[in-house]
Amino acid sequence: MSATPSIPTAPRRMPLDVAGWVRYFQLVEIPVLAQTAGELEDMRANEDAVDARMIGEVVSADPLMTLKLLAHTSSLHRVGRLNSDVETVTEGLVLMGITPFFNTFGPQPTVQQHLEEQPAALAGLMSVVQRSHRAAKFALGFAAHRLDPDVAVIYEAALLYDFTEMLLWLHAPALALEIQQRQLNDPSLRSVTAQRDVLNVTLQDIQQSLLRSWRLPELLLRITDERHQEATQVRNVLLAIRLARHSAKGWDNPALPDDITDLSHLLNMAPAHVQRLVTDLDA
Missing domain, CATH: 1.10.3210.10 (Hypothetical protein af1432)
Structure with missing residues (x-):
């Protein structure tokens, strides 16, 4: 699942089994709610004034952005860039850091x-x-x-x-x-x-x-x-x-x-x- 925006596409052929659907959903970009995208851009413009709690409140109000963040932080743990499992949005933000979060998650496409x-x-x-x-x-x-x-x-x-x-x-x-x-x-x-x-x-x-x-x-x-x-x-x-x-x-x-x-x-x-x-x- 990509952390940065790309043009999503529909499957040319419908997957026929679980493995096929999983492969497809792992490749597509996941857009987020428009309100989430807007609030994150407002925070990006004033990055020095925001903290993990403030970003976490925005992310946690959106199931799609929550999914993207947790999947990304879990991938960082798998490759050894984070030292512990991440169970919540706030934990993920604290472990990533504010600037790496904004660097990873650029302006988000919206649903x-x-x-x-x-x-x-x-x-x-x-x-x-x-x-x-x-x-x-x-x-x-x-x-x-x-x-x-x-x-x-x-x-x-x-x-x-x-x-x-x-x-x-x-x-x-x-x-x-x-x-x-x-x-x-x-x-x-x-x-x-x-x-x-x-x-x-x-x-x-x-x-x-x-x-x-x-x-x-x-x-x-x-x-x-x-x-x-x-x-x-x-x-x-x-x-x-x-x-x-x-x-x-x-x-x-x-x-x-x-x-x-x-x-x-x-x-x-x-x-x-x-x-x-x-x-x-x-x-």
Whole structure:
């Protein structure tokens, strides 16, 4: 994954397996949100006045920029240029340094530019980004309530959970739209079934391979591995993601009572108190 802008291209032929999709997504440039690109350029112009925390707040608000930074810092660790694993954006910025960050990440291409001629794909992408923001906010709130020391990692794990779907909207929008249309035509159709029908593989399969390739935080790997789904931090993130999905169109989804019940067990709170907590977090 390139750290500096280049002209992204669509695959000439659709990859037929996980390895093919991984190779493709490793080569494409990843644009970021326009607001992120603008704020980073403002900071670049006044580099001496900014620090890792300030840049981290901008990067951490954008799942795509977060993905780019964590993948890049992990690559530096692999070649021995960083001495320790990087789990959070702020850690990565501190280890890289401000000037090397700006030298590595020049002016960023934006998703709005990338998909300006495909408004339906841009809307699909932004829907996933918005869902990821809400999931991250829920996950952070639950982790804070539990006094978890790894709140930053938990926040980023929820923010990045759907990053492969974002990459599909960006770099294979016709296929993403096909999956979306199939599910609109058949509301009972499961996402993994629609993905296999259209892509030959599931996004989770691709994501597992990308996570290992880019050496992204271990919590992300555990979240998508059924063997770890009873771990408290994993349940914290997964319940936040479930809640964000089920409440995306309002709080009348019939699946939400089960989410609240499961959260009451995680947080050791009465369901009524959990309901108030999630409403406050979403306000």
